[in-house]
Amino acid sequence: MTDRDSVPEADTSPAPAxxxxxxxxxxxxxxALMSGLLHSGYRPEELLFTERHPERAAxxxxxxxxxHVELDEAAxxxxxxxVAVKPQDIDPLLERLAGLIDGRxxxxxxxxxxxTALFERRLGxxxxxxxxxxxxxMVIGEAMCAISPGSHATDAHVKxxxxxxxxxxxVVSIPExxxxxxxxxSGSGPAYVFxxxxxxxxxxxxxxxxxxVAEKLIIQSTYGATKMLAETGEHPVTLREAVTSxxxxxxxxxxxxxxxxxxxxxxxxxxxxxxxxVELGKAHEDS
Ligand SMILES: NC(=O)c1ccc[n+]([C@@H]2O[C@H](COP(=O)([O-])OP(=O)(O)OC[C@H]3O[C@@H](n4cnc5c(N)ncnc54)[C@H](OP(=O)(O)O)[C@@H]3O)[C@@H](O)[C@H]2O)c1
Numbered sequence: 001m002t003d004r005d006s007v008p009e010a011d012t013s014p015a016p017a018x019x020x021x022x023x024x025x026x027x028x029x030x031x032a033l034m035s036g037l038l039h040s041g042y043r044p045e046e047l048l049f050t051e052r053h054p055e056r057a058a059x060x061x062x063x064x065x066x067x068h069v070e071l072d073e074a075a076x077x078x079x080x081x082x083v084a085v086k087p088q089d090i091d092p093l094l095e096r097l098a099g100l101i102d103g104r105x106x107x108x109x110x111x112x113x114x115x116t117a118l119f120e121r122r123l124g125x126x127x128x129x130x131x132x133x134x135x136x137x138m139v140i141g142e143a144m145c146a147i148s149p150g151s152h153a154t155d156a157h158v159k160x161x162x163x164x165x166x167x168x169x170x171v172v173s174i175p176e177x178x179x180x181x182x183x184x185x186s187g188s189g190p191a192y193v194f195x196x197x198x199x200x201x202x203x204x205x206x207x208x209x210x211x212x213v214a215e216k217l218i219i220q221s222t223y224g225a226t227k228m229l230a231e232t233g234e235h236p237v238t239l240r241e242a243v244t245s246x247x248x249x250x251x252x253x254x255x256x257x258x259x260x261x262x263x264x265x266x267x268x269x270x271x272x273x274x275x276x277x278v279e280l281g282k283a284h285e286d287s
Contacts (some may be wrong), residue, residue, distance in 0.1 A: 019106075019160065022048040022069070022078035024093065025085035026060055029110055032138040033082060034066055036168030039141070048074050075100035080164070082108045083119075087280070090114060094122040103127060106157050108164075110134055112183055113280040116150030116176060128153040130161045133182045134168075136190050143169030144186040148176035180281065184273035192269070197222055 021037060023030040026049040034047055044065035051057040057068040074081065075097060085093055090111060101107070103126040107119055116129040123129075129150035134143050145165045149158050158173060165171045174182060197218055204214025228239060244250045257263075 018042055018046045019079035020046050020048065020077055021080045021082060021164065022050065022074035023066075023082045023084055024050050024071070024074065025083065025089070026051045026056070027084060027086075028136070029134055029138060030082070030084035031060065031064075032143075033084065033110075033164075033168055034060075034064055036138070036141055037164065038064060038066070040167035042167075048078055050074050071096055072100055075105065078105065080106045080108060080160070082110065082164075084110045087111045087114055087284075090118075090284075094119070098123050101127065103152070106130065106153070106160065108132060108161055112187060113180075113277055114284055115281060116148065116153075118284050120150055120152065126152045128157050130157055131176060131179060132161065132165065133179055133187050134165075135186050138168045141168050144189070145169060145171045146174045146179065146182040146186065147171060148174055148179055150176075180274050180277040183277040184270045187277075188270075188273050192266075193222065 018041075021042070023034055026034065030049065034049060037047060038044065044067070047064075047066040048069045049057075049060065049066055050071050051060065051068060060066065061068050069077070071093075081097075081101065083090070083093065101123065105127070107123070107127055107129045109116070109119060109129060110132050112133065114131070116131045119129045120127055127150075130153050131148045131150065133146045135145075137143050138145075143165070145168075147158065147161055147165070162171045162173070200218045200222075201211070201214045204217060205211060209217070225239075228234075229236060232239070240254075244254060
């Protein structure tokens with residue numbers, strides 16, 4: 001056998017087909033998911049979307065090359081339907097979907113606060129449903145998604161959803177009763193960080209720094225600190241202690257944060273967000 005004979009032949013067979021995904025409601029989160037799937041190797045013909053504004057549909061078709069379809073075509077063609085409309089728009093959508101799909105189509109809901117039981121009840125049959133709580137960093141491929149299967153979703157469905165969502169960030173599986181806590185923590189989480197950044201930039205202005213300089217200092221510091229947490233795996237306390245020297249500047253700032261009850265404020269704020277999520281979910285309990 002010559003060397004030439006031992007060189008493996010290039011694999012020219014086409015990549016295996018992905019399950020066809022249709023995103024229902026291609027707004028911010030829907031578009032972010034489509035972009036992530038395309039970046040991860042999805043082919044445009046494997047990706048459909050519905051959208052009620054023709055100009056927006058045309059813009060997305062041009063940008064992503066995904067195919068804009070009507071709901072009945074999405075329901076007939078897709079293996080996975082991803083519901084990405086606002087919770088207040090869910091009723092008319094489910095009314096139209098009922099009767100269009102059967103137990104073979106997996107329904108993935110990104111809608112905050114809507115229980116899997118709502119979809120199961122409204123769509124009838126044994127519709128497999130997986131509920132997802134995403135967050136806005138999905139638009140840059142850095143989402144945190146928490147997923148919970150409904151009563152007809154199998155391990156294979158959960159695995160498939162994990163695979164799809166890993167194209168736009170990290171994924172954890174949690175029991176559905178914890179979704180209100182997740183909504184309060186990671187769903188709203190980016191807003192708390194933006195709030196903190198805004199407050200620290202204001203502090204820079206108070207200390208006489210130009211706004212653009214204060215913004216650069218704080219955004220890079222927040223980015224660097226978060227990356228350090230993710231990359232070192234160190235506990236936040238360890239990393240904070242490393243910049244808190246005896247008699248130094250940081251400990252003076254920490255004393256003020258504790259005096260103003262900032263830690264307790266976070267605990268109460270996130271608990272209040274959880275309570276509101278429970279309240280919003282109850283509104284759909286009997287519908
Ligand atoms: N953004 C977040 O921070 C976040 C975080 C976690 C979860 N979520 C969840 O993600 C979902 C989407 O949020 P979003 O921020 O992406 O909202 P969005 O930008 O308003 O996107 C929703 C899109 O769906 C369209 N739509 C509504 N009903 C439709 C229908 N029947 N058929 C086709 N399209 C329809 C809307 O059109 P119109 O413009 O005409 O309304 C809009 O373009 C929500 O359920 C939300 O709870 C969002």
